[in-house]
Amino acid sequence: MEPMGVYVHFPWCLKKCPYCDFVSFAATRDGLEHDRYADAILGELAQRSESLAGRSLATVFFGGGTPSLWEPRALGRVLDAIKAAAGRLAGDLEITVECNPSSLDEDRARALVDVGVNRLSVGVQGTDAERLEFLGRLHGAEGGLAAVRAAIRAGVPRVSADLIYGVSTPAPGSGPRYLAGAPTREQTPREAAEEARRVAETGVTHVSAYSLTIEPGTQFGELSRRGKLPVASEEVVADAFFAIEDALGSAGLLHYEISNYARPGDEARHNLGYWRGHDYLGLGCAAFGTVSRPDGAAVRYRNGTDPARYMRAALAGELSVESEEPLDAETRLRERIMLGLRLREGFDLERSARELGVPAWTDARKRAAERLQARGKLVIEDGHVRVPREAWVLADGIAAELF
Numbered sequence: 001m002e003p004m005g006v007y008v009h010f011p012w013c014l015k016k017c018p019y020c021d022f023v024s025f026a027a028t029r030d031g032l033e034h035d036r037y038a039d040a041i042l043g044e045l046a047q048r049s050e051s052l053a054g055r056s057l058a059t060v061f062f063g064g065g066t067p068s069l070w071e072p073r074a075l076g077r078v079l080d081a082i083k084a085a086a087g088r089l090a091g092d093l094e095i096t097v098e099c100n101p102s103s104l105d106e107d108r109a110r111a112l113v114d115v116g117v118n119r120l121s122v123g124v125q126g127t128d129a130e131r132l133e134f135l136g137r138l139h140g141a142e143g144g145l146a147a148v149r150a151a152i153r154a155g156v157p158r159v160s161a162d163l164i165y166g167v168s169t170p171a172p173g174s175g176p177r178y179l180a181g182a183p184t185r186e187q188t189p190r191e192a193a194e195e196a197r198r199v200a201e202t203g204v205t206h207v208s209a210y211s212l213t214i215e216p217g218t219q220f221g222e223l224s225r226r227g228k229l230p231v232a233s234e235e236v237v238a239d240a241f242f243a244i245e246d247a248l249g250s251a252g253l254l255h256y257e258i259s260n261y262a263r264p265g266d267e268a269r270h271n272l273g274y275w276r277g278h279d280y281l282g283l284g285c286a287a288f289g290t291v292s293r294p295d296g297a298a299v300r301y302r303n304g305t306d307p308a309r310y311m312r313a314a315l316a317g318e319l320s321v322e323s324e325e326p327l328d329a330e331t332r333l334r335e336r337i338m339l340g341l342r343l344r345e346g347f348d349l350e351r352s353a354r355e356l357g358v359p360a361w362t363d364a365r366k367r368a369a370e371r372l373q374a375r376g377k378l379v380i381e382d383g384h385v386r387v388p389r390e391a392w393v394l395a396d397g398i399a400a401e402l403f
């Protein structure tokens with residue numbers, strides 16, 4: 001079977017960002033139950049360890065929330081237990097921790113390396129003070145870059161930075177409250193490129209660049225519903241996307257997935273596992289996991305989203321599951337199409353279909369593929385499909401046509 005990843009969710013942050021729809025709750029570092037949360041995850045792992053036994057463990061990803069708030073010693077205990085539960089460890093086992101600049105300095109980065117972490121993903125998000133404040137970030141213009149440099153000085157082998165682009169802010173002098181139609185300040189392509197260039201110059205091996213999306217249920221979602229949030233036009237977002245691609249490409253960071261860039265060989269292997277449809281075990285409050293069964297079907301589950309309830313259940317030796325959904329082989333193939341087409345290299349549709357035991361080319365899919373090929377939006381070579389770069393920004397719609 002394919003190698004497997006493990007995702008561990010840490011559901012706390014120093015402050016909730018207004019655009020964020022991840023499960024995360026505001027907390028202080030001192031107020032967190034570092035060891036109790038680790039013990040709870042060990043309890044859950046004991047219940048789920050059967051899914052890991054006999055499998056090769058390729059990646060472990062601590063995400064959140066802000067897992068850099070977690071005491072490295074407690075995080076290290078969880079990491080050791082995951083490694084011990086796996087059948088085999090991949091020689092190049094990738095262990096990532098997501099970090100916020102406000103909770104990462106050189107000492108903390110070194111402590112994470114000491115417990116076995118070899119990759120940090122730092123939420124830089126930008127280098128413009130006004131935009132960072134609008135996004136509710138706790139760090140200023142230089143804070144993200146300083147955190148990345150600290151991680152590199154501490155000897156973290158691979159450091160990734162996150163960027164958010166396509167952020168429109170109220171025009172300077174227009175006061176803190178925005179009303180629909182009021183003047184805005186847009187991020188110019190030159191500014192987007194400059195921010196990307198400054199991040200690349202730190203020596204990061206990987207950058208994830210996401211356009212700001214407004215999610216329902218968030219503070220930004222509510223403001224947008226009431227017409228009180230400036231929103232960048234599609235043109236501003238597309239211009240920033242290409243400006244960032246140029247800037248990062250010139251710095252040797254290659255665009256390998258719609259939102260991701262890396263030096264060759266430094267692609268995020270954990271995320272590649274998601275995009276290629278590999279299994280991953282999810283641990284922790286609100287974590288998702290997908291585990292295959294021998295017949296090509298799989299189960300996707302999500303743990304309960306209340307940290308106190310999650311910990312109580314896990315410490316009592318019970319699973320706290322919010323939902324569990326069987327995924328049949330056809331659904332899994334559709335997911336692989338959706339995610340595989342986000343990769344520059346595309347993916348081998350015929351091989352995926354063979355692995356899952358379903359036909360690759362239904363009549364409807366074949367007709368859709370021919371239409372897309374004729375319009376220059378899909379390339380098919382020996383069963384391998386990909387979206388050419390010019391049509392990349394349309395990948396989600398193209399994938400949907402192939403369902």
Ligand code: SF4
Nearest residue numbers: 013016017020064065
């Ligand atoms: S720090 Fe990250 S996870 Fe936490 S609220 Fe902000 S965006 Fe969400």
